[in-house]
Amino acid sequence: MATAFPFSAIVGQEEMKQALLVSAVDPSVGGVLVFGDRGTGKSTAVRALAALLPDMRVVDGCRYACDPDKPLDHCEDDCAGQVSRARPKVARKPVPVIDLPLGATEESVVGSLNLERALSDGARVFEPGLLARANRGFLYIDEVNLLEDHLVDLLLDVAASGENVVEREGLSVRHPAQFVLIGSGNPEEGELRPQLLDRFGLSVEVTTPTDLKARVEVIRRRDAFERDREAYAESWKKADAKIRNRIGRARKKLPSVETPDSALELAARICSELGTDGLRGELTLIRAARALAALSGKSAVEEAHLKAMAPSALRHRLRRDPLDDTGSGVRVERALEAVFA
Structure with missing residues (x-):
């Protein structure tokens, strides 16, 4: 690999x-x-x-990499002979x-x-x-x-x-x-x-970075990586390990992160201000904010999490307005200012 x-x-x-x-x-x-x-x-x-x-843990020999801890999601062919087992044989990939x-x-x-x-x-x-x-x-x-x-x-x-x-x-x-x-x-x-x-x-x-220092740093890092990939990856191993551990902690914490009614109301108000169709926008915004809260080590969804995830969760769900030629990201920011004012 x-x-x-x-x-x-x-x-x-x-x-x-x-x-x-x-x-x-x-x-x-x-x-x-x-x-x-x-x-x-x-x-x-x-x-x-x-x-x-x-x-990830997989059922050994399964072509679909089924999760051994979730038998209800097992495939019908490769895992069929192992479903009856209390403990199917496990491998990692x-x-x-x-x-x-x-x-x-x-x-x-x-x-x-x-x-x-x-x-x-x-x-x-x-x-x-x-x-x-x-x-x-x-x-x-x-x-x-x-x-x-x-x-x-x-x-x-x-x-x-x-x-x-x-x-x-x-x-x-x-x-x-x-x-x-x-x-x-x-x-x-x-x-x-x-x-x-x-x-x-x-x-x-x-977008392509416009800051000169940022552009130079991108070139410097990519060039160093291309010259010796193994050595460069090794030099960032500790930093990547911190992110890996952060993701692992967040996955364990996610089920316990609370979503107060105030957060649900704010998500609904933001989507109402933007005029998004359906309720998929609210659901996605809440799920994304909850995951961000878990990544931040928080026990509940806060306003800051909703603000941070709203542009990503909603910009592609906006109706086109022929009288407004501003970008969708700008429209989301305006809605956030109106709701949190």
Whole structure:
């Protein structure tokens, strides 16, 4: 496995890093959409985050990396023989980061019949696809705004249900497909379909740094990494370990973080001020604020957590206003000023 750039060595892009950490603590937030210029560290940050997460416990021999502690989520084929056991055999594997290329076929995404086994043995054996490999990890789509419509529809169904169902070529397979969806793209190359845009829990905007010192520091760190990846990663090992421990503590603390009625009311007022459709905005904002509270070591959601997560949770849910040409981020900031005034 190639050495990833250290997460703690990423310069700036604080909103993107915060959104990724929140999603790592609570995957139910719904994933992250990162829009911005090319070469601003979008894919680097995703792979860096996955590299510092602790290895996950899996059912040994399972192609879908099912969680041995959650038998209700086990797959029907690889884990079927072990479900009856009180203690299935356990192994460990790194958290996967699976790329979904723009030219991917539907068969490569959902899985298909293993032709080699079919021709040699006459057996109908399922060959898992990218969704199976991404289970309990990250599914990363670069240039997500250019993804073909039929794949968008497929992802929407799987993201909503948390499982992949394949009914084709005489196969009938159902397996878990729970992943954090990470999408990135350049808004100048096309807009994202509203149905998929709304499925992302958080949306962040990244830009090329304009501060000269920041630009020089980015170049210096990347150049040092490219010259000796192992040595550079080792030099940031302690800093990454602190983030890893912080995520671990936050995951344990998350179930006990309280959400007072005052926080629920503030979230509703913010979304009402912005005129967002439905209640997904409030739910995402509360979940993200709760995860941020856990990362901060707090026992309850506070105003500061709602303020910090509101732009990421709501900017992509705003209706277009032909009379207001300001950016969505500015509109969220104005709403926050009005609510907290």
